Amino acid sequence: MQPKTPSESRTLMTDLVLPSETNPLNNLFGGELLARMDRAASIAARRHSRRVTVTASVNHVAFNQAVPVGSVVTVEAAVSRAFNTSMEIYIDVWMEDRFSGERSKVNEAIYTFVAVDESGKPIKVPELTPETPLEKERFEAALRRKQLSLVLAGKMKPKEATELRAIFMD
Numbered sequence: 001m002q003p004k005t006p007s008e009s010r011t012l013m014t015d016l017v018l019p020s021e022t023n024p025l026n027n028l029f030g031g032e033l034l035a036r037m038d039r040a041a042s043i044a045a046r047r048h049s050r051r052v053t054v055t056a057s058v059n060h061v062a063f064n065q066a067v068p069v070g071s072v073v074t075v076e077a078a079v080s081r082a083f084n085t086s087m088e089i090y091i092d093v094w095m096e097d098r099f100s101g102e103r104s105k106v107n108e109a110i111y112t113f114v115a116v117d118e119s120g121k122p123i124k125v126p127e128l129t130p131e132t133p134l135e136k137e138r139f140e141a142a143l144r145r146k147q148l149s150l151v152l153a154g155k156m157k158p159k160e161a162t163e164l165r166a167i168f169m170d
């Protein structure tokens, strides 16, 4: 399988925040944003693997800034590292200023997707070759995040998470 770059999976989804998608403070409801991020991440995972993909875990979500009703929101998702059958998808969420059109980053999240065959069995995905400094930084840290996610899910013993443990030893 030919390695791919993050730009080959990069997915941009732009949409408005409608009144039915807000909380009582008239800001975007968290669950609505999670769903939008899941959809963008799913497309990015599919573009990288060209397989059916499923959400295995949501590793990190930061709702840094409220997004008011009427905002134009862009969810940007790309594969940040591919392992054997799983892929880490890094998601940046941008809001466009109503008057100036300037974009500011409001949220980010990290999801893990797994490519599966017709029976739902995990299947190998192509490797990822990061290109830009940011892509390389995210690629490097992804193994530690995978180990943390597996430890928290009870699927890896802490003592086996060597790269994760190393950052606490420095």
Ligand SMILES: CC(C)(COP(=O)(O)OP(=O)(O)OC[C@H]1O[C@@H](n2cnc3c(N)ncnc32)[C@H](O)[C@@H]1OP(=O)(O)O)[C@@H](O)C(=O)NCCC(=O)NCCS
Pocket: 054, 055, 056, 057, 083, 084, 085, 086, 087, 112, 114, 116, 120, 122, 146, 149, 150, 153, 155
């Ligand atoms: C995701 C799923 C395919 C994993 O199946 P599994 O039997 O645990 O398979 P494995 O143990 O071989 O794991 C497959 C890969 O997922 C990774 N993985 C599993 N759980 C993970 C977690 N919590 N965090 C990070 N990675 C995880 C494994 O490390 C492995 O990665 P690798 O092959 O790249 O090393 C399976 O649990 C599943 O189908 N879950 C339901 C998915 C779904 O319906 N999602 C939508 C929810 S609404």
